[in-house]
Amino acid sequence: MKSLLLSFLICFSITTIFAQNQGDSLKINEQEYLEMRGLNVMLAHDFYPESHQGGVGIIQNGIRVATNGDLRLEPTPGQWQPVPKVGERVVNRENNNISVKMAYPDEAKNRTGFNPIEYPDLEFSYNLKIIPQGKSFKIVVDLDEALPEEWIGKVGMNIEFFPGYLFGKSYYMDNEFGLFNRQANGPGSYDDDDEYQIKPMATGKELVIAPGTPRQTLKIENLKENNLELIDGRAQHSNGWFVVRSLVPSGATKNAIEWLITPNTLEDYTYDPVVQISQVGYHPAQEKIAVIETDKNDTNLKEAKLLRINNEGGFTEVLSENPSNWGEFLRYKYYQLDFTKIEEPGMYVVKYGDYTPEAFQISKDVYKREVWQPTLEYFLPVQMCHMLVNDRYKIWHGRCHLDDARMAPVDTNHFDGYLQGPETLTNFEPGEHVPGLDAGGWHDAGDYDLRIESQASTIHGLSHIYEIFQEDYDNTTINQETKTVDILQPDGKPDFLQQIEHGTIHIVNGYKSLGRFYRGVIVPTLDQYVLLGDPVNHSDGEIYKETSTSKEIPLGQEGAPDDRWVFTEENPRRELQSAAALAATYRSLKDFNPDLAEDALEIAKKTWETTSTDNPVHKLSLGVELFRSTSDAKYENFIKENAEIFAENIAQTGWVLAPVFDEIQDENFRNKIKASVEDYYVQVEKLGAQTPYGMPYEPDIWGAGWGIQNFGMKQYFLHTAFPEIFPKKYMLNALNFVLGTHPGVNTSSFASGVGSRSLTQAYGMNRGDFSFTPGGIGSGTALIRPDFPELLEWPFLWQQTEYVLGGGTTDYLFLVLAADKLLNE
Numbered sequence: 152m153k154s155l156l157l158s159f160l161i162c163f164s165i166t167t168i169f170a171q172n173q174g175d176s177l178k179i180n181e182q183e184y185l186e187m188r189g190l191n192v193m194l195a196h197d198f199y200p201e202s203h204q205g206g207v208g209i210i211q212n213g214i215r216v217a218t219n220g221d222l223r224l225e226p227t228p229g230q231w232q233p234v235p236k237v238g239e240r241v242v243n244r245e246n247n248n249i250s251v252k253m254a255y256p257d258e259a260k261n262r263t264g265f266n267p268i269e270y271p272d273l274e275f276s277y278n279l280k281i282i283p284q285g286k287s288f289k290i291v292v293d294l295d296e297a298l299p300e301e302w303i304g305k306v307g308m309n310i311e312f313f314p315g316y317l318f319g320k321s322y323y324m325d326n327e328f329g330l331f332n333r334q335a336n337g338p339g340s341y342d343d344d345d346e347y348q349i350k351p352m353a354t355g356k357e358l359v360i361a362p363g364t365p366r367q368t369l370k371i372e373n374l375k376e377n378n379l380e381l382i383d384g385r386a387q388h389s390n391g392w393f394v395v396r397s398l399v400p401s402g403a404t405k406n407a408i409e410w411l412i413t414p415n416t417l418e419d420y421t422y423d424p425v426v427q428i429s430q431v432g433y434h435p436a437q438e439k440i441a442v443i444e445t446d447k448n449d450t451n452l453k454e455a456k457l458l459r460i461n462n463e464g465g466f467t468e469v470l471s472e473n474p475s476n477w478g479e480f481l482r483y484k485y486y487q488l489d490f491t492k493i494e495e496p497g498m499y500v501v502k503y504g505d506y507t508p509e510a511f512q513i514s515k516d517v518y519k520r521e522v523w524q525p526t527l528e529y530f531l532p533v534q535m536c537h538m539l540v541n542d543r544y545k546i547w548h549g550r551c552h553l554d555d556a557r558m559a560p561v562d563t564n565h566f567d568g569y570l571q572g573p574e575t576l577t578n579f580e581p582g583e584h585v586p587g588l589d590a591g592g593w594h595d596a597g598d599y600d601l602r603i604e605s606q607a608s609t610i611h612g613l614s615h616i617y618e619i620f621q622e623d624y625d626n627t628t629i630n631q632e633t634k635t636v637d638i639l640q641p642d643g644k645p646d647f648l649q650q651i652e653h654g655t656i657h658i659v660n661g662y663k664s665l666g667r668f669y670r671g672v673i674v675p676t677l678d679q680y681v682l683l684g685d686p687v688n689h690s691d692g693e694i695y696k697e698t699s700t701s702k703e704i705p706l707g708q709e710g711a712p713d714d715r716w717v718f719t720e721e722n723p724r725r726e727l728q729s730a731a732a733l734a735a736t737y738r739s740l741k742d743f744n745p746d747l748a749e750d751a752l753e754i755a756k757k758t759w760e761t762t763s764t765d766n767p768v769h770k771l772s773l774g775v776e777l778f779r780s781t782s783d784a785k786y787e788n789f790i791k792e793n794a795e796i797f798a799e800n801i802a803q804t805g806w807v808l809a810p811v812f813d814e815i816q817d818e819n820f821r822n823k824i825k826a827s828v829e830d831y832y833v834q835v836e837k838l839g840a841q842t843p844y845g846m847p848y849e850p851d852i853w854g855a856g857w858g859i860q861n862f863g864m865k866q867y868f869l870h871t872a873f874p875e876i877f878p879k880k881y882m883l884n885a886l887n888f889v890l891g892t893h894p895g896v897n898t899s900s901f902a903s904g905v906g907s908r909s910l911t912q913a914y915g916m917n918r919g920d921f922s923f924t925p926g927g928i929g930s931g932t933a934l935i936r937p938d939f940p941e942l943l944e945w946p947f948l949w950q951q952t953e954y955v956l957g958g959g960t961t962d963y964l965f966l967v968l969a970a971d972k973l974l975n976e
Contacts, residue, residue, distance in 0.1 A: 177283035179249060182937045183242050185283050188448070189213075189420030192288050194281050195240045195251040196936035199852055201230040202950050203311060203392060204935060205237075207281060207290055211414045212366045213422045213896070215935055220290060220310035221253065221279060222408075224271065226348060227384035227394050228309070231566065231677070233257070233270050250280040273302055277407070284411065289374075292408035294399070303401045308408040310371075311384065311392040312360065315945045320361040324353035324381060331393065335386040349386035354378050358395060368415040373397050375409055389683060389919060390947030422446035422483070425508075426455075426501050427898050430891035430906025431522055432512035434974040435494035437883055439513075441501045442843050442892055443474055443486040453504040455488040460498040460510060469493060474503070477843045481850065481894060482938040485843040508898060509907035518971035523964050525904050525926030528626045531650050532636045533916065533924050534593040534956065536601060536657075536686075538629075542638040548916070549687030550634050551599075552715060554694050555588040556672045559716035567600065567680065569671050569718040576719040577665045584694050585717050587664040588672060590631070591657030596955045597916050599686045600673035600715075601657065603729055605956040610654040611732035612864075612961025614739040617647045620968045629653065648743045655736050658729065659750045661717070668729045670718040679706060679713065683919030690714055723762050724769045730758035734776035752780060759786075767793040768800050772807050779811060787815060794820040801827035802834075806865035809872035825876075828869065832876050844892060845884040850940060853950045856893075856901045856931025859885045860962035867969040879973050886966045893932050894940035901931045902963060903954075911944075914953035918946035927954035928963045 177185045177192065185192035189212045197204035200219050207220025224233050238252030254276035275298060282289040290308070298306055317331035329352060339349040358379050361367040373379045377397055384391025399407050427442040443455065457470035470493060474486035488501060496514045500507050532540055533547045537555070540547040558579040563571040579585055592601045593609060616622070628635075628642035629649040661669045674680050679689050690706070690713040697712070704711040734755035740748035755777060764770055771790070778786035790797075790811070797804040805828050812824065838847035847862065848855060863885025869877040884892075890900045891908070900906035903913055904925035913923045929952040932942045942951055954960075 176285045177288055179242060179244055179247070179283070183240060183249065184937070185249070185281060185288055187286065187416065189416030190286075190414055191939070192281055193936070194249050194279070195237055197852060198237050199950070200228075200234050202948060203313075204852060204950075205234075206279070207310060208935065209369075209412070209414060210935070210939055211369065212417050212420050214316060214367075215313065215939065215941055216316060216367060216369065216414070217310050217312050220308070222255075222277060222292060222306060222399070223309045224255070224273070224306055226307070226309075226380070226382055226396055227387050227391055229388035229391065248280050248282040250278050253277055253279050273299070275306075286416070287411055287413040290408065290410040290412065291406060292399075294404045294407045297402045297404050298399055300401065304398060307396045307398040308410065309394050309396045311394050313943070313945070314385070314392055315943060316367060317361065317393060320364055320367070322353065322381065323359045323362060324379070325355035325357055327353050327355060329353060332383075335383045335391075337386075339386060347387060349383055351380040351382050352393075353381045365415055366417060370413040370415075371395055372411040372413075373409075374411055375400065375406075389681075421449050423896075424449070424453075424503055424506050425896050425898065426503050426506055427892045427894075428501055428508060428511055429887045430509060430511060430898065430900040430908050432499075432514065432517045434517050434970070435496070435513055435515055436974050437491075437970075438880055439489070439491045439493065440845070440892075441474075441488040441490070442477075443488065443503050444483045444894065445486065447479065447482065447484050449484065452486070455486075456502045457488070457490050457493060458500050458502055459495070460500065466500070469495075469499070480843055481934075481940060483894070487843060511907065515975060518967050518974075522902075522905055523967040524624065524626070526902070526928070526960060526964050527624065527646050527650070527926070528638060529904070530924050530926035530928075530954070530960065531593065532627055532629070532638055534595075534954075535629075535636055535653060536592045536594050536599075537590050538634050538636050540636045540638070546685075547638075548685045550692070551686040551689060552672075553589050553634075553692040554690050554714045556585055556715045556717040557695060558583045558585055559718045563716075563718075565673065565675075565716075565718070566677060567598065567673060569673060569716075570720065571718050572720070576667060576721065579665070582697075584714070585661075585664050587660035588657065588669075588717060590634075590660060591653050591655070592672075593654065593956050594686065594916065596949070596953050597683075597914055597918055598673075598680065599682075599689065599916070600671055602671045602956075603658070603668055604725060606654050606658055607729040607732035608957035609961055610651050610658070610736050611728075612958060612965060613647055613651045613654070614732070614735040616961065616965050616968060617645070617651065617739045618735075620972060622647060622968060631656070645743075648739060651736055651739050652744050652747065655733065655740065655747055655751055658733065659747060659754065662754050663750070665717070665719060667719060668726050670720040670722070670725075672715050672717045674713075675716050676706065676713075684916075686916070723764045726758055726762050727764065727769055727773050730755040730762070731772040731776045734773060734780050737780045755780075767796050768803055771797060771804055775807055775811055778814075787811075791815060791817045791820045794823045798823040798827040801831045805831060806868040809868035812872045825873070828873050829876055835877075835881060839881060839884075844888055844894075846881050846888070848888070850894070850932070850934035852934055852936065854901075854930030854933045854942070854952075856889055856929060857955065857959040857962070859888050859931075860928070860966055861958045863889075864958070864962040864965045864969075867965070867973075870973075882966065882973075883970055886970055889928070889931070889963065889966070893942075895932050895942050897932075897942040897944070899942065901929045903927045903929070910952055912946040912952065914946055914949045914951075921946055924954065928959055929953060930955075930959075 175187045177187045180186040191210040193208040209217040235253040236257040240251045256270040276295045278293045280291045342348050358371045360369045380396045382394045384394045425444040433439045455474045458466040474488045477485040498510045539550045559571040560581040595605045623645040625641045627646050628637040628640040691709045695714045706713045733751035737748045737752040774786045774789045842848045863882045866882035870879045891898045900909040903910045903923040910929045911923050915924045932940050933951045
């Protein structure tokens with residue numbers, strides 16, 4: 152009797168929650184997804200399943216709760232599992248459904264630049280449909296033909312639920328119940344393919360997720376005879392999500408899968424207003440605009456208030472007014488509060504209705520401390536390869552990859568996109584050790600590889616920074632002889648120069664050994680590639696010497712074949728960019744490390760003479776840097792002779808030419824370039840007016856942060872060379888965007904540890920600890936197509952929180968130092 156009563160109460164409570172929703176029914180909107188107030192259901196707007204975007208996706212009460220609703224060949228697929236080929240989305244308004252034709256295998260197979268996936272011997276096609284049913288919707292799968300019997304029990308309908316919103320919340324599967332735990336828990340066992348599979352958390356016909364949290368309560372009913380399974384996808388893959396799955400029945404074709412999903416929506420749901428400001432603050436002389444993001448249905452305009460935080464507690468109201476209506480962008484309505492006229496130093500907050508974001512400062516010293524320094528004194532040291540990195544009581548990582556590197560095998564398509572052709576392009580045979588690569592360089596993001604473009608653009612950017620801003624900041628000890636780094640320990644040498652030296656050592660050593668630029672250095676196996684934690688565990692640190700038993704030795708143990716591979720390629724554009732970086736570093740290092748600087752310059756000169764290209768634009772950066780480093784007239788002549796081409800490509804070339812524009816007095820050249828710069832400014836101004844953030848910004852499936860930093864960096868050069876044409880506001884708006892003035896509810900600074908709120912879960916080397924590296928700059932707010940901006944508190948989404956080297960790091964450093972310089976001049 153008690154169990155019967157309990158079941159009744161459970162059913163009554165859940166029914167009551169769903170009955171609370173008095174909103175409209177789901178309808179197909181103009182952007183081709185199902186919509187009602189508080190609920191959106193997308194189908195195949197995105198196709199990025201390995202990073203949790205694709206198939207059927209659900210946005211419930213303003214948050215994306217589920218994605219990747221599709222047929223899959225594994226219970227909890229990871230990054231390198233087979234995915235279907237996606238056809239055209241068909242919107243049938245007459246029959247009130249949206250469908251897409253899908254097929255295995257995906258003929259493209261190489262859609263993200265990775266090695267072709269090993270597809271099983273299975274071909275089938277199907278229609279995946281979403282059908283509105285009042286406040287619910289159906290997912291229906293119609294197979295063109297029944298599955299082969301040997302695949303019954305393996306192919307199933309999956310949908311993934313974001314773990315970060317579910318930890319600690321409950322679920323019911325029929326009358327079973329449990330919690331969503333923070334870590335994957337057993338038991339598990341090995342399947343017929345010797346793959347570990349965790350036991351489902353629950354099995355049944357009807358699943359209710361988060362019944363105690365109305366904003367997230369969602370019910371899934373399997374309308375077919377078989378069961379649903381709730382599975383923890385993190386058991387196989389650290390970046391997995393919770394998976395709901397049901398198998399395709401034997402012999403099934405039409406309605407092979409039929410689910411009814413009912414997400415609870417809050418009555419008259421309205422997205423809470425968000426105030427987007429720089430999490431660091433503003434210079435008194437800077438334009439200061441708070442962007443207020445609101446629901447399109449929100450007609451209750453409120454006063455926005457700027458409050459100054461008193462030094463003895465409490466607030467003083469400084470400004471109170473109705474914000475100006477900017478208009479609509481993506482799915483939101485935007486307002487702006489302009490408080491540029493407020494210049495008194497202090498700590499402030501902006502209050503809009505009940506929303507008060509974190510405090511920020513107004514100060515002429517706002518960019519002088521704790522903004523760019525974390526990137527220089529934490530992030531870059533932590534990313535240094537071939538070094539032990541010590542930080543007081545903590546060692547970030549040991550002296551890794553001291554066995555670098557063996558020549559990559561020919562005809563190799565590496566799973567991370569490296570391609571070695573039919574020749575090594577060097578005097579080294581495949582598998583032979585290449586000396587000199589066991590020093591210098593930085594790990595790229597969390598992958599621990601060293602891409603030439605990342606290394607080169609990092610030293611290039613750092614060299615420009617040191618040359619322009621002459622910042623001799625020293626708070627790190629870097630010892631190349633002992634391969635040791637000590638964070639927060641000055642050694643009397645400028646950190647910028649030591650970092651430039653570190654990157655240049657690796658590039659120059661590689662060139663000297665190989666006789667050319669390398670393409671990249673990376674581990675050979677997937678087991679090494681996915682390692683989380685200290686990269687010293689990638690390999691045994693000893694140069695590989697093959698023996699009769701070496702191939703059987705486990706990775707990381709003495710004698711194992713675990714040395715990284717070095718790849719080469721014929722890529723004139725990349726070679727020219729790498730040489731340009733070396734030419735720039737010459738000017739920075741010529742007094743600090745003269746021998747290394749001379750090596751860098753000689754390689755740059757040789758590349759100029761030996762590397763040909765049909766496009767002068769590709770050679771421009773090298774020509775400019777060599778002209779600046781040598782004053783040789785032949786480089787100036789090259790620039791003048793190609794003025795017409797450079798003028799036609801001014802968005803690419805203008806900022807590169809800017810540092811030498813005043814040195815080239817040829818009137819034809821100057822007139823052409825200046826006229827093109829004026830035309831380009833008109834484009835920038837037009838694009839900048841199309842977003843509430845005051846600069847060109849086109850959201851994409853990948854976070855736009857790095858691109859916006861790069862845009863801002865280029866604006867500095869354009870402003871300083873052509874101040875009568877380009878104002879500094881676009882550069883400053885780009886910096887504000889990165890520091891918190893960007894779309895979405897998460898107003899974090901993309902720079903971890905910078906500002907009052909920042910990314911503290913990021914895709915770096917310590918992502919497995921759900922942590923961050925101070926000064927790392929994440930990719931930033933991404934677009935869930937077609938119109939939902941998202942920045943999740945989650946460390947495994949590289950398209951939102953990944954750290955990278957190159958412009959993703961140096962452009963940020965440049966922007967902050969440039970803002971300080973221009974605003975305080």
